[in-house]
Amino acid sequence: MKPEQSFVRDWKSEELLPLLDKVKAGRSFESAKAAFKQTGCGQCHRFAGEGGSVGPDLAGVGRRLSLRDLMESIVLPSKVIAEGFATTEIETKSGEVVTGRVAREDDRVAVVLPQTATAQAVTIRKADIRRRELSKVSNMPTGILNTLQEAQILDLVAYLISDGNSNHTAFATGAATIPVAK
Numbered sequence: 001m002k003p004e005q006s007f008v009r010d011w012k013s014e015e016l017l018p019l020l021d022k023v024k025a026g027r028s029f030e031s032a033k034a035a036f037k038q039t040g041c042g043q044c045h046r047f048a049g050e051g052g053s054v055g056p057d058l059a060g061v062g063r064r065l066s067l068r069d070l071m072e073s074i075v076l077p078s079k080v081i082a083e084g085f086a087t088t089e090i091e092t093k094s095g096e097v098v099t100g101r102v103a104r105e106d107d108r109v110a111v112v113l114p115q116t117a118t119a120q121a122v123t124i125r126k127a128d129i130r131r132r133e134l135s136k137v138s139n140m141p142t143g144i145l146n147t148l149q150e151a152q153i154l155d156l157v158a159y160l161i162s163d164g165n166s167n168h169t170a171f172a173t174g175a176a177t178i179p180v181a182k
């Protein structure tokens with residue numbers, strides 16, 4: 001494990017939710033970008049023009065979700081599962097088990113995207129399915145913030161609401177305020 005990825009704290013939503021007012025101003029854009037990279041959000045999420053597709057595109061997430069729901073969706077991923085991103089477990093009649101997100105389906109087949117970002121889509125014939133269940137557990141790992149300090153978590157949330165824009169008010173510093181004319 002790299003030193004910057006060492007364990008900091010098992011963050012709980014009760015500890016983080018009362019801090020949300022601090023997200024709105026005085027945050028660090030550089031720290032936010034680094035935290036996003038370090039925790040690997042981009043492996044699963046598209047954001048600021050790049051990233052994976054295991055989870056929803058995070059563009060505009062700060063407009064879709066309240067600040068509170070945004071924080072909860074990171075610290076408690078299974079509390080609310082984003083529409084269309086629940087994990088399905090399918091067991092075929094031959095005993096094979098495929099777990100992933102159903103990307104498409106029709107009367108004949110279901111196309112499942114396995115949980116790992118690199119795996120290929122699997123097409124399963126509906127006639128071959130023995131059991132099919134929707135999981136209540138998110139495919140987003142819990143404890144993803146546990147290698148971050150409090151300030152880095154707040155920076156990261158500001159980064160999400162800013163849509164990756166370093167000019168967002170959350171990142172404005174005292175030095176950038178308009179000088180008072182003499």
Ligand code: HEC
Pocket residue numbers: 036039040041042043044045054055056058061064065070073074077078080081082083085086138139140141144145
């Ligand atoms: C292993 C893949 C993976 C990683 C890594 C990951 N996520 Fe997720 N994330 C998901 C999946 C899948 C969902 C959809 C299911 C759910 O809502 O929990 C999701 C949902 C979300 C949502 C809710 C989006 C919505 O539209 O409701 C947010 C916000 C989010 N993730 C932020 C993050 C952030 C920030 C990080 C990095 C700290 C991160 N995720 C890391 C897979 C991942």
